[in-house]
Amino acid sequence: MKLLKKIYLVIIFLFLYAPIGVLFFLSFNNSRSRSHWGGFTLNWYKELLSDPDILKAFFNSLSVAFISASLAVIIGTCAALCIFNLKKAFKNIILYLTKIPMINPDIVTGVSLMILFIFLFDLLKFGSFGYFTLLLSHVVFNVPYVIFSVLPRLDYLNNNIFEAALDLGATPSYALKKIILPEIMPGVITGFLFAFTLSIDDFIISFFNTGSGVNNLSVLIYSMARRGIHPKINALSSLMFICVLILLYLVNKRDLILNK
């Protein structure tokens, strides 16, 4: 029985990793063909790292993820602070509206934001799709995730502590900084990480809300994959996989140390 379980896990494990392994292997293949080994090479990596489009898209992905997550954290935390002790009915309405981008299919969110942007451009007679719309659309779908990771923390929080601090002469901002923020910090960090990963992994919303030559990595990969298979993408996958592995390992290691 035990052996059976192990075999099962190994099979699923292979299923999950085989494709990545194949790409990793092919990224060293000195031939564009997929079924024929042309010798070992690092050329594809060299080409990858000297391709300005890919580097730019990579930078865009990272910066959009970082900035949109930061902005979402600021907006989401402020919003959560205002929402959490509203009257129940009003709170529920706002929370329900907040939840819409989470439940809505990505494609509808992407499309509706695209319509909104075009509508606004028309109204303002100004603006075009590009970095800014990409960033804004990411902030829009990131905010709810931050709010919903901060709110539970606020619910745990005893409101009396805040009042007590005020009674003891603390200014609200001081009380906020010293009492509320430390309490909700784990929620904020979770929200940030969540927003960051969602943003970096997003394709659909970016696809509809970017333009004028601004690509992020997902959109670029899509347009490359449409044109056929290129070993450069294999190299890119391998690099990304290694980065993800190292990053996750570090995060987990940190958690383990902190837990001890």
Next chain:
Amino acid sequence: MLCIKKIMIREGNFKLRKTFLWSYIFWIIIFIFVPIVLVCYYGFTQEKNNLFFFSLDNFSRAFKLIYIKVFFRSIVLALICTVICFLIGYPVAYILAEKNFKFSSQLLFLFLVPMWMNMLLRTYAWFVILENNGLINFVLSLMGLKKISFLYNNQAIVLGMVYNFLPFMILPIYNSLKKIDLNIIEAAQDLGANAFKIFIKIILPLSLSGIFSGVTMVFMPAVTSFIISNLLGGGKFMLIGNLIEQEFLRTGDWHFGCALSIILIIIIFCFDFIFRLGNKKNNNDNYGGSLF
């Protein structure tokens, strides 16, 4: 004096809070409410000579048999994918969650790593493997077998979906299984229940919440995805996502596209409602709140 100051501070605090609240409501109106209104506006209108007029034509077109087939196909494929994910994922979560299993958290970590890779790259990987001259056919030809075309059919799409969404099934089920109080199982054992009975009567019902959030997290993206069917289906198998993309980016018929989006939203909310009914107990940690 102090009292007055305190009241003033509170007033100020209140005002600040109010401005924040109103700015957030403003944000909701612009970025959540207005887009939906715009989608509805386009969905219920038609255009002639730059004039918009009310019309239900888009919806009557969407309910033509040929488009109903598209909706049906998407839902069926997503259901198949969800069922397969469940059948594969539950045992994995179960084995990993067993109390005497060594390194379970490390192994879980390994099972989740592919989830962090870019979805397009994950799909693209299968694209390379399934080709007529891809790896699988290469192995087949080494064994002297005939080549089979794996790419560009329904199975390829389901495979791509399962591969992409499997971790989303494993994780919530694992979490809910880990939460089960082992004493209950021991008590059942003491009372003479066999392993099968324990599983059916105790473990399965207690992991139901995990199953439901897993199903939600697999089914929802599977219904709406269009990249997987595009890359692995070769454009032959149109899903709702493809149809909406087609209307917005290729034919430019926003009115029809918006009508389709409205129908899609309704479908998704229905399924969401159903899953939620089944999962009333803990609706706090749905949607990946458990991812971290």
Next chain:
Amino acid sequence: MNKIKFLLLILVLILSGCEKKNDEKNLSLYSYGDYVNQEILDIYYKETGIKVNCDTFATSEDAYIKIKNGGINYDLIIASDYIIERMIKENLLQELDLDEIKNFNLIDDRFKNLDFDFENKYSVPYAWGTVGILFNKKVIKKNNLSWNILWDEKYKNKIFMYDNARDNIAITLKKLGYSVNTCDDKKLEEAKKELIKQKKIIQAYLSDAIKDKMINDEALLALCYSGDALFCCKVNKNLDYVIPDEGSNFWIDGIGILKCSEKKKEASKFINFLCREDIGLLNTEHICHSTVNKKVLEALPDEIKKNKIYWPSEKDFKRCEIYHDLGDVLKKYDVIWTEVLAED
């Protein structure tokens, strides 16, 4: 203090993201994938210090939709004949100043003043070609093919088609013996039925990926543009290209300046640069699409010039029709195509 630093960091990052776009001297070009040789853009940068950023689309209908919707900021566009015709009608292109484009007179008269842009007020021809069948001559040992071969059950799962409405419907109309610019509902309905029938034996509807797939022998037959076909035949010697007996489409892509561009002068200079002999030569050798430039044609080596794919015979040429903008009928084309794709 930390917060302020954090906000500043964010601001800097946002600005660094936006700053690149505001570069005054850059030109942006919207074109098909792999349609402009990167080398010539580098040369242009070296000569003038102006960087031309090239963004790509899959089909020119997609590009037209994006431009019509607005919110897009490109200076130049390379698009198909009938799309240019439509963009002119809808006032999306700027009138050209042919005095700025001196090299215009190098262009072969055959490609000037065509119906879609009479007098070339809005566009300068960029490249041309035909639509035909790219096939594996090791398996299909024929010199002449009919469009019917794309409907032949024998080649089930061995055929690639383009994933755009116009080309698929046009060749189906040709197969049925009609014009590529048919507007008649009955004939279009007939074409739709044929396409649905064909869908069962198609391996996939692809766009640019057809090249890569055919080079790797993933299928025996594919609908293909002549330039792409030539590229494939060069790499994979088993392939050949033919314009079917029933005739086909002959297309010209032109380059124009978009209404939203504020850099008309620089854009005109770039168009002029593209029409230069050495540049045209570099470009046509790379992208493989036939040149519109008579000087370039003279300078080309015989093996390309005499190549039937690159420069079809007069007889083949006569069998080909050019697409026209069909106005509202094109919406019907879109509906037909959507329904073909939606069918099982």
